[in-house]
Amino acid sequence: MPEHRHEDRVARASASPGAVTRLAASWRRSMVKHGLDPARAPQIEALTARELAQRREKLDGFLTVARPQLDQLFQLVCPTGCNVLLTDATGIVLEQRVNDGDAATFREWGLWTGTDWSEGAEGTNGIGTCLAEGRQVTIHREEHFYARNTGLSCMDAPIWGPDGRLVGALDVSSARSDHTERWNALIAAQVAQSARQIEAAFFRASFPGARIVTAQTDGIEALVAVDRDDLAIGANRAARRAFGLEREGALRPRPASDLFGREDEVTGFERAERAAVIRALARAEGNVSAAARALGVGRATLYRRMQRLGISEKTGRLSRP
Structure with missing residues (x-):
């Protein structure tokens, strides 16, 4: 006989320890782990x-x-x-x-x-x-x-x-x-x-005065805070995953170059950032202002990043509007 009451459906779906859907697993946690009654x-x-x-x-x-x-x-x-x-x-x-x-x-x-x-x-x-x-x-x-x-x-x-x-x-x-x-x-x-x-x-806001380096990883913005001594002193969850850093808690300071690559060799995080900038410029058909808006930064900031990453203004016939 089919259940017509919500609580009956929840109880039945939660009965098996091997609940196959995330929803059923959550229902089971609610009943078994927390001892709740849906009714x-x-x-x-x-x-x-x-x-x-x-x-x-x-x-x-x-x-x-x-x-x-x-x-x-x-x-x-x-x-x-x-x-x-x-x-x-x-x-x-x-x-x-x-x-x-x-x-x-x-x-x-x-x-x-x-x-x-x-x-x-x-x-x-x-x-x-x-x-x-x-x-x-x-x-x-x-x-x-x-x-x-x-x-x-x-x-x-x-x-x-x-x-x-x-x-x-x-x-x-x-x-x-x-x-x-x-x-x-x-x-x-x-x-x-x-x-x-x-x-x-x-x-x-948690790293006032630090330089924040950004890149896209799996569609999520990875952020690393770098201090005036060029030490990486903070990383958000996406950056921690991308670089295999401490999963949580305070970050052990390390030279930013160890993460981003040496100045004469663009690698790691810097390579990802460079690719993200170039993609944004390509989608904007070389319009620096439009690319900056897409990346959520100011035009002057984007120009500084381009200079640091070795991206020429001639790349993709960039325009200044």
Whole structure:
């Protein structure tokens, strides 16, 4: 006899230790690891104002650089009745952007500042599953663990700190029944982009005075901070992976030339950066200003990089407009 209740479907899919899908694996974690019952969701409770202030104080530097990006993301999604949330690494909501007309709806759902949306508290959900698996996720309606949350669609991306550890999750949630999975995919792409922008801004703010060297690796911006003594003193998660550096924690300072290659031999990271610049110039048909915009840097910065990387202005018949 087929299950018609959400909780029955979740229980059945979670029964096997060898759950074959990521969703089923998350449901199983919720039941077995956290001891949750999909039919019996606990009442959502929020931190006190003092507790929330203490959480925010610990991440003050991060929140300072993240807030402008939250504002920009909210301006993009607010016409659709979405709720923008930023959490810490434990799933506690620290920041929120929501229209006044939608506030009561999301407060009723419990998607509010100070609430805990970890998997341990709410089972499979956008925020908690994103943090548990360290990857971008979309949890659409019936994919949630608790039956009470099946009216929500949640698009999330993790945010990694300059030490390679998770800082939190960026979430856009919708309670509208007319939001399709295709529409959610568009929002999810914007969430991922905003999360990467927050990461980059936080990384740069964490190394004031350092030269930040950038390159693309697997479509993700790798960042390395180099001090005035030409020592690499910081690297984001993508750069740590690309160079086989410490996975997380403080970076052991080492000569930047050991990573980027010697001045008379362009190798490693510098080669990747050179290729990224040349690709941008090619796509812009030699227009330096357009290439700079595509790379997210100023025109003067791009000219300096071209000079350092040995890229001639004559390469590809570059233009100056």
